[in-house]
Amino acid sequence: MPPETSTKPYLLRALYEWCTDNGYTPYLAVHVDAKTRVPREFVKDGEIVLNISFDATSGLQMGNDWIEFSARFGGISQKVEVQVPNVLAIYARENGQGMAFPVDKQAQAEAGPELESVPSSPESAEDDPEPPRPGGNGAAGGNAPRGHLKVVK
Numbered sequence: 395m396p397p398e399t400s401t402k403p404y405l406l407r408a409l410y411e412w413c414t415d416n417g418y419t420p421y422l423a424v425h426v427d428a429k430t431r432v433p434r435e436f437v438k439d440g441e442i443v444l445n446i447s448f449d450a451t452s453g454l455q456m457g458n459d460w461i462e463f464s465a466r467f468g469g470i471s472q473k474v475e476v477q478v479p480n481v482l483a484i485y486a487r488e489n490g491q492g493m494a495f496p497v498d499k500q501a502q503a504e505a506g507p508e509l510e511s512v513p514s515s516p517e518s519a520e521d522d523p524e525p526p527r528p529g530g531n532g533a534a535g536g537n538a539p540r541g542h543l544k545v546v547k
Contacts, residue, residue, distance in 0.1 A: 402478055402495060403458040409484045409492055410446065410456060418486035419447045422461070424476050425497065431475035433467045441482065444474065 406422075413420035422444045424430065426437045436442055444465070446454060451463040452471075461476045485492025 399458060400478070402481070403456065405493060406461070406478065406481060406484050407456050413484075413486045413492075414448065416486075418488050418491075419445060419450075421485055421487050421492075422446050422476070422481060423483040423485075423494075425480045425482055427480065429477055430480055431473060433472055436467060444476075445487070 410420050412418075424432070424442050424444060426432060426434075426440055426442055432442050432444070445451075446461075446463065448454075451465050454463040455461070457478075459478055461478065461481070462474065464471055464473050466472070481495060482497060483492060483494040485494075
């Protein structure tokens with residue numbers, strides 16, 4: 395008899411459907427490791443929050459092992475691939491309702507050093523030291539003050 399399938403991918407799909415049925419924007423909080431394919435310039439403290447709404451993604455596939463889609467970051471379309479065990483939470487942007495999942499400390503400890511050796515994506519925003527977070531209304535940065543660092547070519 396094969397091992398029992400995890401309930402996590404089923405819960406993720408159910409909460410995604412609940413968000414979209416109610417007009418909410420589903421966000422996915424993800425632990426980033428070497429196997430996670432996301433634009434590294436948007437990763438903060440080893441995590442990234444992704445807007446996985448229909449309007450923000452193309453070709454979204456939520457399988458039992460991987461979540462895959464294309465999305466625009468800083469105006470550039472990029473492929474995103476996340477292992478289901480790396481998903482920390484799924485929630486609605488508008489009201490925060492959703493579900494958090496336990497973190498596998500052993501997997502994070504093993505992945506921690508690998509993340510440092512993974513280079514940033516070459517398509518980083520050159521003019522803005524703090525690129526806009528994915529999702530939201532697409533506004534780049536809002537009223538936040540600009541950093542004091544300058545990109546040198």
